[in-house]
Amino acid sequence: MQELEKQLAKTVDNNASIQKYDARAQLTPYLAGAYEFYKVNVLGTSFLLIKGLDERMTMHTQKHIHTIEDRLGMYAAVWEERMTPYKRKKYLSERIPFIIGNNQMFLPFLGTYLDLREEKSQEGKMVKKFTPAMQIIFLRVLYGTETKWTQAELSKETGVTAMTVSRTLESFVNMGLLEYSVEGLTGRKKIYVVKDKGDFFKEGKKYLINPVKKSFYVKSIPKKMKCFTSGLSALGKNTMLSEPSYTIVAIYRKTDIEALKQEEIAKEEAYEENLFEVQEMKYDISRITKDSIIDPISLICSLTDMDERIEIAIEEMMERYVWYKD
Structure with missing residues (x-):
């Protein structure tokens, strides 16, 4: 003193x-x-x-x-x-x-x-946009029924390294997205807390990025390959919006992407013959979705051409999520 x-x-x-x-x-x-x-x-x-x-x-x-x-x-x-x-x-x-x-x-x-x-x-080191790792951590917290998380839990859930999760959580605290308490026998275990999911999403959505690294086109997708219906195809399955004639899928695994690129075709051919558009993802969406369709926020962030039909469909899809409406 x-x-x-x-x-x-x-x-x-x-x-x-x-x-x-x-x-x-x-x-x-x-x-x-x-x-x-x-x-x-x-x-x-x-x-x-x-x-x-x-x-x-x-x-x-x-x-x-x-x-x-x-x-x-x-x-x-x-x-x-x-x-x-x-x-x-x-x-x-x-x-x-x-x-x-x-x-x-x-x-x-x-x-x-x-x-x-x-x-x-x-505050001089303010985040302008999420990195892919930050975004998947943000979404896992957002979708979870839990309101309290540890670094170890989020690392296991997202597949992101413990060090990156730790840095991300500290950034979220500095950004005002999370709070934390210290527990454990040694007084060193940090418990990160989401006080209100509506506020968490409202404050965090401005940092969201497009999760699609790039898109390419193929004639078919092997049945055993891990992929998720994405883009307007996913929005159509979730709402009254008509699906496009071709199918859009999202894939993250590097080996699958490399294999499919060996079979790449022209976009025009895919559109004319109702084939497949492949979206190469920046993060592993399998960690944040339980079915064969991409998670809703990643879906919304992946849409680049918006019109009134799509905006109405998005509102329809998100009606079930209280935090989206708050």
Whole structure:
């Protein structure tokens, strides 16, 4: 806290001071033991700075801070070494006072918001569009009945490496798509939480990409080859829209793509003889669909030529998904 005291003296009040504060007489043993307390004197005002002793405790700070203020009769602010952009935004919107490290502070009772960071924040590395790995993780979370996930579970479900899943989940937290809590005996196991699927989709859909790498045409598809009805063919099977005369299928497995490309034909021939259009996918859609038809969001993202008929069919297809309508 010495560095913070120096920063306050330098930027806010030359006479600022911070001292350890004993709150045991005024708080329950649970609250008194969950935080370190510091009394800050600045600009003629005293307030408490509370620091969680366990990362798991920071998930409850929002409701604890009001109890602490009532019991101790002083304003209180949360101190954290680091804070995600999502959490900072939430604290700002709910006017919860905080200090991050030694150089960012929001103290509404003093009319103060200072951001003295010299380094680039994580928000400077904002995601513009999902990568294929990010998109399949996003969709697996979206379609799942679960609201809580671990990195290991999502890695197993999507086939994406543990390291990539970990980076993706941290990005989702920074983007405000997910929250997390810390559990386990060691206090290191992160549980990622979807609070509301409607908000999750609404905030995430702007990052979605077209999952089709490229398309080509063939006369036939071997019966044993793993493929999924896709494009307008899939939309037609899900709605009242008429299917095209040729069949569109999606395939991900590299060996299957290579084998089919040996039999590639011209697009005109496929259209005239009602053959097959093959969509080479950027991610393994078998991980996010249980039948022989591509999942709905990947389907929508793959459509490049939209008209009123198609838009109406999409609305019909998505009627069953509450999160799509919210």
